[in-house]
Amino acid sequence: MMKLMEEREKIIEVSEKLHRAGVIQNGQGNISIFNPENGLIAITPSAVPYHERGAEDICVVDLTGDVIEGRWRPTTEMDLHLIFYQNRADVAAVIHTHPPQATVFGVIGDEPLPMILTEAAMAIGGAVPIAPYARPGSLDLAKVTFQAVGAGFTAIMAHHGLIAVGTTIERAFAATTAVEISAATIISARSMGREVHILEMEEVKSLRELYLGYSPQKK
Ligand SMILES: [Zn+2]
Numbered sequence: 001m002m003k004l005m006e007e008r009e010k011i012i013e014v015s016e017k018l019h020r021a022g023v024i025q026n027g028q029g030n031i032s033i034f035n036p037e038n039g040l041i042a043i044t045p046s047a048v049p050y051h052e053r054g055a056e057d058i059c060v061v062d063l064t065g066d067v068i069e070g071r072w073r074p075t076t077e078m079d080l081h082l083i084f085y086q087n088r089a090d091v092a093a094v095i096h097t098h099p100p101q102a103t104v105f106g107v108i109g110d111e112p113l114p115m116i117l118t119e120a121a122m123a124i125g126g127a128v129p130i131a132p133y134a135r136p137g138s139l140d141l142a143k144v145t146f147q148a149v150g151a152g153f154t155a156i157m158a159h160h161g162l163i164a165v166g167t168t169i170e171r172a173f174a175a176t177t178a179v180e181i182s183a184a185t186i187i188s189a190r191s192m193g194r195e196v197h198i199l200e201m202e203e204v205k206s207l208r209e210l211y212l213g214y215s216p217q218k219k
Pocket of ligand 1: 029161
């Protein structure tokens with residue numbers, strides 16, 4: 001019986017959704033889910049293309065990064081995932097992607113992604129900061145990205161991509177797509193020679209609270 005079967009299957013499912021949303025290509029991007037009951041993490045392997053992965057290919061590691069189960073090495077960005085589980089009790093899922101539109105903000109580098117859509121206000125709740133550049137796979141990348149996310153849930157990584165964390169994988173996924181749709185919308189507006197209007201901070205806060213208080217189950 002493999003450990004974290006439910007989490008492994010969830011990762012396969014979310015990989016598919018991320019690919020359909022256009023934010024990962026082939027082997028890019030990595031995903032993890034933390035199980036607080038046993039302190040173990042299910043995390044994508046390195047160098048197995050997402051469409052060739054089954055649940056048995058997902059690695060299981062502990063909070064120090066030691067492989068507990070799995071036939072592959074974990075993603076080379078494992079430190080980027082572990083740093084959140086080691087330091088934030090409110091994070092149980094991490095999604096790192098290379099979304100083409102959001103990454104435009106990461107190469108301009110001087111403008112956090114503003115909140116212009118209700119969807120983003122709900123899923124993220126504040127402007128998305130830009131984390132400074134550090135080399136892929138380095139501990140430095142994990143540190144500067146963790147620092148940029150702060151108490152929030154997302155950061156665009158300079159010259160690289162995006163990170164979204166959440167209490168659940170569904171929330172991290174919603175944050176990922178909300179960032180990419182916001183970036184695409186801003187780029188479209190600017191290609192029309194126009195500037196976007198930013199949602200009022202008060203409204204962003206209220207929308208975020210509504211989202212966090214919402215339960216999909218009927219009362
Ligand atoms: Zn990456």
